[in-house]
Amino acid sequence: MMSAPDPEREPDDGYGIRADDGAVIVGTWFRAPRTLDLAIRSPVLNEVGRARLLLPRGWSPTARRTWPTLWLLHGGPATAGGTSGHTAWTSGTRIEHLTRDLDVLVVMPDGGRCGDHTDWWNHGHGGAPRWETFHLSELRQILDRGYRAGPERAVAGVSTGGRGALAYAARHHGLFRAAASFSGPLDLLRADPAGLDGADLVRLVAETGCPGVDWRRIWGDPVGQRAVWRRHNPYDLAVRLAGVRLYLSAGDGDPVEALARKGTGRLAGRLRRLGIPATVHLYEGPRSWDRWERELRAALPLLLAEIS
Structure with missing residues (x-):
């Protein structure tokens, strides 16, 4: 049985839990009694991918039962208005305290320095x-097979992770029962000559998180490869969000948040026209982890109602 040892112990390579394509656990670390970090050698990343788990009370890898999962996605690099990496949520919020009495397995995967949560073009x-x-095939299979994750899933994200959360729910219909976006850029393709637009944000995040990398590797040029962009743009995917419980929020006060607010409002309007219900909270104030934690608290009852 996997117990909670010294948080500073060396990684344990002995579990060997694999996904179908050969992705395999190569290390685990307990950072705190509930906080377990995973290292996964991934064929689709060509590197080691990482994820942080918050384990529910009574969890055991040999338990007969499974647990619903709440996936939390990070944003872009701090210089682009977010905080990236699998430790972002535990660094930026009191997520351990917020979830300590919840009967859910919390999953916080790394989504890359560019904060894309996407397969690059x-x-x-x-x-x-x-x-x-990596997230929805390799990591999901590993969690199902070795960490008692069940089929009931909800996903939420901040900033670019908010876009990722809604895109995941739409592109993999039925995989997530509920989804939330906090300050996510939810309409990437609306040009805004007077301010930041979606292509600007993708370029900014890529250039700050992955210096020297051509940002067009992600989805191509937003004009020349517009069809590729549309396949990842929540506004264009709106009809595929039918049946998913939704919570959308954004503030204002800085150019990146203004972009998120406009896109969130446009997506909310399209969902309304399609007859797809969503809880929407547009508020005053710039992006910050304090506000994102407040929004997660507000969204949790909706998310948990679908997976409990």
Whole structure:
């Protein structure tokens, strides 16, 4: 049985839990009694991917029961208005305290320094990094097989992770029962000559998080490869969100948050026209982890109602 040892122990390579494509656990660390970090050698990333779990009370890898999962996605690098990495939520919020009495397994995966939560287009050639496949195929299978994750899932994200959360729920219909976006850029393709637009944000996040990397590797040019962008743009995916419980929020006060607010409002309007219900909270104030934690608290009852 996997117990909670010294938080500073060396990684344990002995579990060997694998996904179908050969992705395998190569290390685990307990950072605190509930906080377990995973290292996964991933064929679709060509590197080691990481995830942080918050384990529910009574969890055991040999338990007969399974637990619903709440996936929390990070945003872009701090210089682009977010905080990236699998430790972002535990660094930026009191998520351990907020979830300590919840009967859910919390999953916080790394989505790459560029904060994309997507399989890169790579000028039409595909290939690594494929973050969406890492999350929803490799990591999901590993959690199901070795960490008693059940089929009941909800997903939420901040900033670019908010876009990722809604895109995941739409692109993989039925995988997530509920989804929430906090300050997510939810309409990437609406040009805004007077301010930041979606293409600007993708470029900014890529150039700050992955210096020297051509940002067009992600989805191509927003004009020349518009169809690729649309396949990842929540506004264009709105009809596929039918049946998913939704919570959308954004503030104002800085250019990145203004972009999120406009896109959130446009998506909310399209969902309304489609007859798809959503809880929407547009508020005053710039992006911050304090506000995102407040929004998660507000969204949790909706998210948990669908997976409990």
